[in-house]
Amino acid sequence: MKILIQNAEIHDPNSPFHQKEKNVLVNNGRIAEIGDKNYSADKIIKADGMKLSIGWFDLGTYVGDPGLEHKEDIDSVSRAAAAGGFTEIAVLPNTSPSVQTKNEVSYITRNNDTRLVEIHAMASVTRNNKGEELTEMIDLHEAGAIAFTDGLKPIWHTDILLKALQYLQKFNGLLIDHPEDVWLNMFGQMHEGVNSTMLGLKGMPRIAEDIMVGKNLELLGYAGGRLHMARLSSGKAIDLIRTAKKKLNVTCDIAAYQPLLDDSYLSDFDTNYKVNPPLREKVDNDALIKALKDGTIDVICSGHLPHEDESKELEFDLADFGIINLQTFGANLVSLSRSVEWSTLVEKVTINPRKLLNLEIPKIEVEAKASLTLFDPARTWTLDEKSNLSKSKNSPWYGKEVTGKVVAVFNNNKHRIED
Structure with a gap:
């Protein structure tokens, strides 16, 4: 499945695209393209104002x-x-x-x-x-x-x-x-x-x-x-x-x-x-x-x-x-x-x-494994019974509106995209 992350600000000091707004195409668990083109994709995530990091x-x-x-x-x-x-x-x-x-x-x-x-x-x-x-x-x-x-x-x-x-x-x-x-x-x-x-x-x-x-x-x-x-x-x-x-x-x-x-x-x-x-x-x-x-x-x-x-x-x-x-x-x-x-x-x-921990550090570059987090620092949401995925609810923010929401994560040829 091809997924296009459109116009995200990239944050990876090891990437030549650090702090630049680019389109990133993910295909079969790898980063297929990075650039300004609107690559063809099965799903497009409009990421204006969002931060993309490893x-x-x-x-x-x-x-x-x-x-x-x-x-x-x-x-x-x-x-x-x-x-x-x-x-x-x-x-x-x-x-x-x-x-x-x-x-x-x-x-x-x-x-x-x-x-x-x-x-x-x-x-x-x-x-x-x-x-x-x-x-x-x-x-x-x-x-x-x-x-x-x-x-x-x-x-x-x-x-x-x-x-x-x-x-x-x-x-x-x-x-x-x-x-x-x-x-x-x-x-x-x-x-x-x-x-x-x-x-x-x-x-x-x-x-x-x-x-x-x-x-x-x-x-x-x-x-x-x-x-x-x-x-x-x-x-x-x-x-x-x-x-x-x-x-x-x-x-x-x-x-x-x-x-x-x-x-x-x-x-x-x-x-x-x-x-x-x-x-x-x-x-x-x-x-x-x-x-x-x-x-x-x-x-x-x-x-x-x-x-x-x-x-x-x-x-x-x-x-x-x-x-x-x-x-x-x-x-x-x-x-x-x-x-x-x-x-x-x-x-x-x-x-x-x-x-x-001496672990491999992913990179945002073409052909690299897609280990990515897409974050919207302006999106508001509420941690409540519907959104909470933990078995527990002991949070001072439970039931309160907070600002900052993860929109998508990619790893091991799997992904989770927020509705």
């Missing part, structure tokens, strides 16, 4: 499959990811059982060659993500695991983190950690500050993140290797990484919503704003925006963490942390683009995550 990549999607399929399964996360513009996602190992054997890796990655959304496995660093005993990382790497992390849990054991850094150097593997001092954050519900005091909730101080980032950087300097720190929120933590980048192989990411929301949103105890790391204050959000601009932050992820109603619709202190954000990710990017150049944002969701 397929988006989400680093650190949560899916409950296997074991917690009532939150999200492989099929539902694939549908939500495609609707959100992603052609590839790397999933966290916090499942039941955790991703710690070849069987779990194979279960997640099966049929990737024919999927619209390819799903990559990030394997556990420690057994059952408890931080006490290393997994067989070389075997897991050979089975197809693309990175190693305890996912939503920090690698709290100093010697374990040190040995993991050393162990992964055997194959240039990437260690990913969510830096959090769990003891300082024990029983915490939101950012520690004026608002937590006014609401009478136990706070989660910045220092719980800052201390762990500092410790991790010291260990990286001692052991060597490659370390990526996930879902940062603190301005000081970002400053530490900015300085460390001058001499260490360290990278980091943030959830797309982190610089857009602050702890004042929790004033009415809406559990859909309860996330970890917590929404912090404007000073932190400003620091994150600065770090997006200057390259300190390498990757923007969705932070997608689905929960069933029973885990969210209850007292605030009993509710689980997390929101769904695959489908509203593009709307987050539109909001961020008011402060950060679009081309900078796109690089952090396309090229940089693949580069970190």
